Amino acid sequence: MAVVSGVKSHGHGEATGQRIKDSQDEQMHAYGYERSIAGTMATLLGCILSAGSLRLFFHWYPHLYLYATHRRCGLSRASKVLVVDDYQGKYKSYIVKEVKSVSTRCLSSDSSQASRYLRRAHKHLLDGLRGKDLELNLENGSRCLAPEYKAFWCKKQCYVWDDKASEFSKLASLDRYARCLDLHTEKVRGLSPERQLLSRMLYGFNEILVPVQGFQLLFLLEILNPFYVFQVFSLIVWFNEGYFYYAIAVILMSAFGIISSIRQTRANQTSLRNTVASTETVRVLRSSGEYESISSDELVPGDIIELPKHRAVVACDAVLLTGTCVVNESMLTGESVPVTKTPLQALPALYDSREHSHHTLFCGTTIIQTKQYGDKPVLAKVIRTGLWTTKGSLVAAILYPPPTDFKFDQDSYKLVAILIAVAFLGFFYTLAAMIQRGNTATNIAIKTLTVFTIVVPPALPSVMAVGKMYAIFRLKKRQIYCINTRAINISGSIDCVCFDKTGTLTEDGLDMMGVVVNEGNKLGEPEKEVPKLKDAHIFEGMLTCHSLTIIDQELSGDPLDVKIFESTGWELDEPELTDPAKLRRLLPLTYVRPAHESGHGDHPAGGMEIIQQYQFSSTLQRMSVIARRSDDPSGFVAYTKGSPEMILSLSCAESIPSDVSSTLRCFTEQGYRVIAMASKRIEVTDEQEKKLKTSSLEDLEFGIYAKNYKFALTGDTWQLLREHYDDILPRICTKGVVFARMSSDQKQQLVVELIQLGYHVAMCGDGANDCGALRAAHVGISLSEAESSVASPFTSRIPDITCVSKVIQQGRAALVTSFGIFKFTVCYSLTEFISTIILYSISSNFTGLQFFYVDVMLFVNFAFFFGKTEAYDKRLAREPPTSSLVSFTPLFSLTIHTIIIAVFELIVFYAVQQFDWFTPFTPKDEFLYDCLENYSVFCLSTFQYAIIAIVFSRGKPYRKPIYTNKLFILSIVVLTIVNAYITIYPAQWVVDLLELQMPPVYDWRFMIVGLAFVNFLVCIGFESFVVEYLIQQKIKPRFYKPEKSKKRYLLLEHELQDKPNWPPISSELPILPITPSYENIINSTRKASIAESTISMCIVNENEEQIPSISRSYVGVDNLGFHSEPGDVNRVD
Missing domain, CATH: 2.70.150.10 (Calcium-transporting ATPase, cytoplasmic transduction domain A)
Known part of the structure; x- marks a missing residue:
């Protein structure tokens, strides 16, 4: 028995499976399979005998097809691989991939392999490539030369078989385990054409291929959806029964749904391909x-x-x-x-x-x-x-975004399963009753199968799209576009929103408020006229500590650097050197000089020279430069600019102003962005100048510091918590308000963590670095039309966050609409089922046009106008609407309404039989159903469909009142009048068309209308008083216990209510090191002073709140940790 990456194997010590990905959220295992001749033949026979049904089943479950046609084997012999993707232990998917071989031994100009990697112009190189070794660089650290390799591709990743390790390993790029020194090799001479083509046989062409499926394939995949397969089954049954009208209507509705889905899928694929495609x-x-x-x-x-x-x-x-x-x-x-x-x-x-x-x-x-x-x-x-x-x-x-399930979608499938169970009960009842009456086998088959088409409405997917369709139309009018209709309903359940801070919550512009100078180890008052500080060290730092450049005669760079430099009133010059002798000297990268002053020779008079730049590092939270005055060639000074807590941690304790903490707190609490700056003079001899180079900074140490109940933390602290203190991460996420300086991966991790806590998360961002989070969130809203718009379901043409509330408003309205339509559709199906079962008891049924009137004139009309009630446009309700269809309240409501409907139909069914003028129904033909029971049940049921449409159409607080939906009210009024007309005094052509047997007296006709009115009062009273008032407003709040909630964040919030001082301020976590970098100041050590002269601060008014990062330096700076912040909305920087 062997173990490869944690997966055991049996047999001859050869592994049959391995772990190919092991992350905190996702694990992927690969298992080897080879073709089984016996299994393949048996499966083929089964597909033939089942008329293709078995193959259709395998289309829905491809891993079962693999089990049937292949057998488990060692990975080294596998022709196919089954990849089991387990996400958080909740979502498991099965992916079948073919193992392919790539070899240089059999290359020929007409081979498919050669055409995959070679252009026509390179065909002459084939002879030189044949048999050459490929350089394989694998994720597990293996490097080998081989003329061939075998691999499979999964989720756009290539996994290559490693003979030495006896496992599949991901093909790595050139930089994996490469030294910086190695990347400088072949600097003078590049790759030969042969080596380039060999490399292409490994990595393919430099293109990002996004598959765009053809219309025929998309159509085939769409109609093979289980719901549409059921529709085909229903159509076959209806045509055999002669029920053509509704069948044609369902075909038209389904065609519209299929075409819309194909167009949307194709447009999304094309949009993504066009967005990422680029050839230079x-x-x-x-x-x-x-x-x-x-x-x-x-x-x-x-x-x-x-x-x-x-x-x-x-x-x-x-x-x-x-x-x-x-x-x-x-x-x-x-x-x-x-x-x-x-x-x-x-x-x-x-x-x-x-x-x-x-x-x-x-x-x-x-x-x-x-x-x-x-x-x-x-x-x-x-x-x-x-x-x-x-x-x-x-x-x-x-x-391949992280899988997210929406409870409404899950529950809808559960409710459909319940309907199928009810249909089976009706099936067996109908089967027994018709056998007992001696019906023909054909008639029994048609009638029993019809029960399934009645209870499980084939038009359900079409009518469920109504609410989404109206929401998309309304959002489009507000210049918000949706490319994924599934996200519409999910947006109605949003209870947590993450905003990208930079550029989304904040504006690009900023103004310089002033400069605070260290005067005798005490900070002075802010100086707003910066040129007055020209004799101070911080002024020289403001002139030089930046990475600005001149582009098209304009100063360009980070807006903060631009604003700080412009406040000095000086100008920037960039030299152009062409003399090779000068290139070997230590010369400045950039000059800065007073405005309107010209220099002489290489050095502007009275200026500053920037000798070396060390770019800003988010990990180090600072940038540095080495500069000198033009009149002092040997006077090198290091200037460092960055976050106050980082600059303080690098400074000598005796140089730190005594009032730095109070001053810093004063400015940050006013919303100013504070940048600290420090300097150190570097004594360099001529000999040292020749050897000048950077050296690495020894490990800096930092921890985390807690202050108040609402938290702000940085990406570095997030990474620290995630790696070493993941047990407290859920509490931090529950109480976190601002997550600053987060990388793209960290944003996605935060969103995933919030989803795991039970939140329905929306993410609003404007950059490609937000794509992972936008895709991972339940709902992504992009404020940009670049890559992020392809990653998110929603894109706003108006780049501000007002779109978030609009999306939530429309989402809530669409969710309530979908919820109501689903309940209406289920109740409609059960009403029709009850009517059918009652009439089956006397071998009667609705006629074809009666079904058509109910299904098309009533159901389709009500369902279509149901969603036209607009979203409530006032203040958003604090609680989102319920998204659970199988919870107690909706199931109780559906059950009682179904019972009420059944009771009233049974009343009219038996009551009509008590009159003297009643004549019992005698079946004469299998398609003649006209009788008094048919008339009574049909006429009452036509009112019942209008009743349940009104009952399940809710208004405030998520939708406007029902009376604002004029078309819906008009359809209710008009069709109710038509129902009364059919019931009381229809024209003869109507009687003949619907095949009605009218009662000889009008008393019973008016009694049916009266019973319908009573039915309406009972249903509306039950829904309004019992369901919405007693259960929702009185009973549920009284029995609600947060400690028993299924949502983790509610449990944590309840737990933390009893711990107002968590986390304790006095406690400190162990010190952890930052990764060393080569981009630090010259010859610095952990506690070296780079601030022999001053520590000063630039205060910038950026119209945003500056949140200090959660870091604690060893010099003991206080109040630089968690920041108190009111509110319940997360922000991600």
Whole structure:
């Protein structure tokens, strides 16, 4: 017995299964299968004998088809793999994938394998490739050379068989386990065409393929849906019974539903494909040392590419080797802020795309401009292509979001199952009764099968779309567009909303409020006229500590950097050096000088020179520069700018102002954004200047600090809690208000955690870095029309958060509508079922046109206008509407209404038989049903459909009152009048058309109308008084016990009510280290001072609340931890 990744196997020590993914939320296992000849033949025979029904069943459950036609085997011999995806132990899905082989041994110009990886222009290279080894780099750390490999693809990931480890391992990109030094190899010469093609046989073309299915395939998949298969069954039964009218109506409604679904699916697939598709022309360095222009989809990991000077889209993930590059990463961050990328240094440290993000160009981002001293090109090395890129991961997250189930959908299936059980009871009753009466076998078959088509309404999917259809139309009028109709009803249950803070809750603009200078270890008053501080150290820091650049003669960069620099009144110059001799000297990257002053030679008079920049790191919460004055070439100074708590943690204790905590609290509580700045003079000799380079910072230590009952925390703290204190994470999420500085993955983790607590979560964001969270949430609302709009069901053309309340309003109205229509449809089916069973007892039934009148004229009319009641447009109700169909209240309501309807129908059925003029029904023909019982039951039931339509059509607080729905009220009034006309005094042609046997006296006709009115009073009284008043408002609140709730967040809230001081302020968690980075200040150590002169603060009014991160430095700064914040809505930064 062997164990591979935790999965045991039997037999000859060969593993038959393994774990291929093991994360906190999701586990995926793969099991090997090989073809079974006997099983395949038996399955084929079964499909033939069942007229294809067995194959249809296997279409719904493909893993059962695999069980039937294959047998379990070792993974090394498997021709197919069954992937079992277990998400949180709640959702389990089965995916069947074929294991394919790729080899260089049998390449030929006409082979399908060659055509997959080679362009026509490369056919001449086949002979040189044949038998060559492929370089496999696997996720488990294996690196090997082999002329062939076998693999399967699942969720856009490639899993390659590793012979050494005897397991499937995910194919990794070039940067996996690579050192920064290794990525600098082949810097002068690129890949040869042969090596490029071999790499393509592993990674494929550099393209992100989004499948767009054809109309024929989509149509086939749609009609094979179980509900539509049942509709086909119903149509066959109806046509055999001669019931053509309603059958045609159902065909038309189903056709409309199928066409709408196909159009929506196709449009979504096409939109995503068009959004992510991008092809550029790039220049690639070849092994010969020459450059070749190729299409970007031919790039492979390892290629060396030349970056254009400006305005181009990055077509892959690459590390910058030479020069600098300014890019717009709004696709990733949602912020259109230029980011400067610097060359990756050839160090022996392992490359990490997060730690080295300032040296990495990401696919889909836009190059604004590149810079290189001299005439040398700006080069980058391709490390990831296609689906391995950051953009590819984003698309994969969109295509395969975390599964979310909606209780209304679950309960609707449960209720349909209950209806099927009721149908079986009717089936057996009808079967026994008709056999007893000696009916023919054909008639028995048709009548008994008709029971199923009555109890389980085939038109249910069509009428359930009514509420969603009206909601989509209303949202569209408000410039909110929906691409997933399923999300409409879910949005009605939203009880937790996460807002992306940056750019969503906040505006882009900000103003400089002032500068607070450290004067003798005490902070002074804010100085609003910044030029007055020109002799202070902080003024020099404001001039130099930034990553600004000049683009098209305009200052460009982070808006905060721009605002701080502009407040000084100085100007920025960027030198252009072409002299090779100068390139070897330590020369400034950028000059800053007073406005309207010109320099002489290389140095502007009285200016500052920025020698080295260390870009802002969210992990380190700061950026740094090394600068010097133009008139002091050896006077190097390090300036650092960042979050106050981080700058304080790096500073000498004696240099920290005594009133820093109170000052910081004063400004942050007023909503100002506070940036701290510090400096340190660096003494460098000429010899040291030549060897100047960065060194790594030793481990910084930080913990978490708690203050009040509502929490604000940063992404770093979230990661710490998730990795080491996951037991308190649910409580933090329950009481969390602001989650700041969160990465894309962390946003998605937060949303998933909230869903696990029982919340129905909506996410509102505007950037591609929100895509994971938008997709993971029950409802995603995008304020952008870029990638995030494809990831979210809703997109608002008006980029502000007012759309959230509109979506929730319409969602609640649609949910209440769907809830009401479902109850109405179930009650309609049961009413028709009761009528049919009652009449079957005397071998009668409704005639074809009677069924048509009930099904089309009444049911379809009421159902269609049911949803036209608009959403309640006043203040949102605190509690969302119920989404449970199988809870006590709706089931009790449905049951009692069904009993009331049955009682009244039984009354008229037996009461009519008591009159002297009554003549018993004698069946003469199997399709002649006219009798007095038929008339009585049919006429009363026509009123009952109007009654239940009124009863289940609710108004406030989620919809406007029913009388505002004029078309619905008009249809009720008109059809009620028509019902009374048919019951009391119909024209003869109406009598003949409906095949009615009218009673000879009018007393009974008026009595039926009177009984219908009493039926209405009983039903409306029961629903209004017993259900809505007694049960909903009186009994349920009295017996509600939060400690017994099934929702975890309610249990936690109840638990924390008894712990007002949780977490205790005095307690401290163990100190944990931050990952070391190479991007820190020169020759700094953990407690080294970088602030020998001053610590000062810039206060910026950003019209948003500045929430300090949850970090605690070892210098003992207080009040920088959890932030007290009122409100119940989560914000994600």
